[in-house]
Amino acid sequence: MSDLYFASDLFGELDRLQRQMSSLFGGFPSSIRSSRYGAFPGINIGTTDDSIEIVAFAPGIDPATLDISIDKGLLTISGVRASPQPEAGDNVRRYAQERFSGNFRRAVELPQYADPDKVQARYADGCLLISVGKREASKPRAITVQ
Known part of the structure; x- marks a missing residue:
């Protein structure tokens, strides 16, 4: 049995992977009962x-x-x-x-x-x-x- 070593936090890596998958599929629902992202x-x-x-x-x-x-x-x-904030205009840059x-x-x-x-x-x-x-x-x- 081999030992696995992750240079960073495993949960952080899983979170990053989930964000990448979400952006790849454009926020499609994960099931038929789900609403849009x-x-x-x-x-x-x-x-x-x-x-x-x-x-x-x-x-x-x-x-x-x-x-x-x-x-x-x-x-x-x-x-x-x-x-609650002013609309974007000449003086406001979002x-x-x-x-x-x-x-x-x-x-x-x-x-x-x-x-x-x-x-x-x-x-x-x-x-x-x-x-x-x-x-x-x-x-x-x-x-x-x-």
């Missing part, structure tokens, strides 16, 4: 016995500018994220810009058991929290044996 807002989706819980990470957005709709099983979140600003739209396909009449949304601490209720027929229930 850098999609805004980032979201987490989970479920409870009674609802589907969606958290959209949208710091710095005025909740009054958000538009949430459900149509044919598709939940859509759209709005505008203003830029060297890098990583923070997204402008119009955005994000769509999530809901499962068939989602009830579009039972939707609640609130904005807290930079997160848009959306709860979509489940239809009664899809909720777990105990069955007694006779």
